[in-house]
Amino acid sequence: MCSNLDRLGTTVVVSSEVRLRKGYSAHGWVRYGKVAGVKIMVSEWWDQEVELLARRTRKQVNSQPVIFETGYGPSGLPHLGTFAEVARTSFVRWAFTKRFPDIPSRLIAFSDDMDGLRSVPENVPNKDMVRLHLGKPLSSVPDPFGIADSFSGHMIGRLKSFLADFGFEPEFYSSSECYYSGAFDAGLLKLLENVEAVKAVVLPTLQPETRVTWSPFLPICEVCGRYTTIVSDYHPQDAQISYACSTEFGGASGCGNTGRVSVRGGKVKVGWKVDWALRWMMLGVDYEMYGKDLIESAVISGKICKALGVEPPVGSFYELFLDEEGHKISKKIGNGISLDEWRSYAPDDSILYFLTKSPKKARKIGRELVGKTTDEFLLLLKQPTADNELLRTMMAATAPGICRKHNWNWSSEFDFSLLVSLVGALGIDDVAAVHSFLRDNPALTLAPQDDAFAFELVQFALRYDRGLRATRLPDAAAHELSIGEIHALETLLQRLGDADFTAADALQTMTYEVGKARDLGLREWFSLLYQALTKNPTGPRLGTLLMLLGRERSEKKLQEFLNSAVKSSEKDEIST
Ligand SMILES: [Zn+2]
Known part of the structure; x- marks a missing residue:
């Protein structure tokens, strides 16, 4: 599991041996301890944001609500970054209310739907129609999907629907409403x-x-x-x-x-920077987060506020999400993993959990991350530590919609990655069949109270596996095996014949010994076995996987792999 330090706002290099204690202080929840004899104190990132905001609100004499704002430019489909801004701001607002329960607050999600259409996004239909409206306000451009009353109306509708599923309930404001109604006059x-x-x-x-x-x-x-x-x-x-x-x-x-x-x-x-200042001034915004790419804009907008005699809000930048190649994710291109994809591969809870991590760290967003994050989320449900309780409370309070979907418990001895590997190995694209495999497998502890959630996870794992298959090269299974690998596979098959399939450790040791006896690189050897069993180069602990698959299925998979590999190498010999 990721270190809890992943959520801390300050970058402190702490080795895993250093244990920090936790306590509630005037600064909210903090961890404290000594590193190399030096006293340190670090707090959750949201509490650090509250600290900054508290300095501002202390100066305010009236008891106006504190205004949290998030911004969205509806020039393209909302993506994880858009959603993240609302979720993270909600965490800060939650922490603020916890610390200052008597101060009311509001959360405004502002969409700049009067921004001009500068280019045609790559991920929308009817591009030729959209092109005719370049240079017009987004709210005056027809919806390319033909559903909403305008281009921006469609994009904002999508954002509203995501947020509603999670139970976020910001007050939605838009430029067109504020400008046309005279509210900004x-x-x-x-x-x-x-x-x-x-x-x-x-x-x-x-x-x-x-x-x-x-x-x-x-x-x-x-x-x-x-x-x-x-x-x-x-x-x-x-x-x-x-x-x-x-x-x-x-x-x-x-x-x-x-x-x-x-x-x-x-x-x-x-124009944009002046517009941001206008919004802050007219809505009385106290706090807003923005992407690292907007730091300069925020500085200029703040100066404009000051030139007009208005105190700008407390601002805080977050690092950008990157796709697997390290490029910034864009709502106009649709690179990186989309919110829809993530939601089809894993429960919504995993997205929310992911966003509790520190926003000051750039993160690559891809399918692998989805699996890893879901494992971490299951651990969060499983381990009743004080840290996890705090996180669960915050997630449930800010996004009540996610807890409605299923019981927030997990006590079974397997995680999502194992499930994905199993699904790959079983090769059955049927939820009920995989689910009953889990239930009936004596080697697997599926707790009865986890049954419904497990069924849900199987659905996700099947879609995840389908996604993996779609991106896999078609000939990935046709391996060129070395003589050593062929012999090792044959030996393994023999030894599996009388192995004890209820002992994962023994299976693990045996697999290891077989590879070692043939002088195979262990990394390559295990990767080969994962390929043979699940068609993926990585997977859970091999002994566990073999135990869960059982003797018959494991032998069949390995034998088929060996046959196809031998056959393809014979073909090579004939053709050369
Ligand atoms: Zn004109």
Whole structure:
């Protein structure tokens, strides 16, 4: 299992021998102890965030609710990062309420649906239709899936549905609602009155050639409906600006129209960094997390707030999720493992559990991680330590939807990875059949109270295995075996004939000895056996796997593998 230190906010290098004690302090839950004679104290990452926020809220004299905000740009399908922001912010909010039970709080999930469409995402249908609307606000682009009333409406709907499944209940706000309803009007006027102060913050951060035409305001052309406009004059006394539709935006060109519009009521939006500041100011945001790629934006937005006499919120960046090749995951490409894929391979609880880990560490998101995380989640349910209790309480309190699905207990002696290997080895794509194999197997302790959850896990393991098969090379089974490997397999088959299949340890030792006697690299030898038994190069402890499969099935698998390998090597000899 991962170290509990994985959740701690501060990076402290602590070897596994160092034992830190745990206690509740003025800083929330902390671990403390001595490392090389030096006293250290570290706390859970969410408590560290609360500490930062507490410094801000102590300064506030009124008893307004503390506002937590998360942001989503609905220019593509929501991904794990989008979901993570809501989950993690909810953890911080939970910890805040625990420490300051008398201070009310709200969680706002804000979607910038008036952002302009800059490009056509790769993972949506009807791309040609979408392309016609480049440069328009996302809320004015039709839904490529043909379901919702707009492009952004669809994307936001997907996010809402994910969040509802988990039981997260943020208050949903969108740019179009805030701008069109006039809720942002006062802030827009303030920006217009202080346009020079805003420019003084932003212009030095821009390339010289863009400084000349840059304006905090983005009028929507009244003729073509696009952001292909340049502001030509400001009229703060009338709350208006003049513009010319004469530039490019997202590959679309201006129509040549000129006009003068009010900054009120959604006819004009403000550009990204100014928009973030406007939102903080008008909603009174106290806390917001954002990806590492937005650190600079957050600094500039904070300066804009200050230029307008408003204290920016406490901000905290998180590291980005990467795909297995180490690239940032993108909602427009759909690389890395998608939220839908994860949810089809493992229970939702495992996603939530994964997000309790420290956000300050970059993590690669792939199928392997899903299996490993699910194992860890089962351990969390199984081991009633104080740490695990705290985690369970937080997860259940922030996302009550996940506990509704199944009994939050696990006492059986196997984990998800073992189940995936078993499913691969059995080669039966049938939930009921695998489930009864588990129930009837004397070598496996499936606790009666775990039965329903186990059935669910089998469904996940089957989909997981199907996913593995889909990505596996078709000829992975056709192995070229060395003479030594062939002899070792033959010896193993002989010895399995009279082995005790109720003793996993003895089976493990025997397998090891057979490989060693033939001078095989043990890593390769075990990998070969996993291939033979489960078609995957890795798996659980081999002795356990053999015991669970039983004599007949194990022998059959190994014999088939040996036959096919021998046959393919004979074919090679004939053809050469
Ligand atoms: Zn136009």
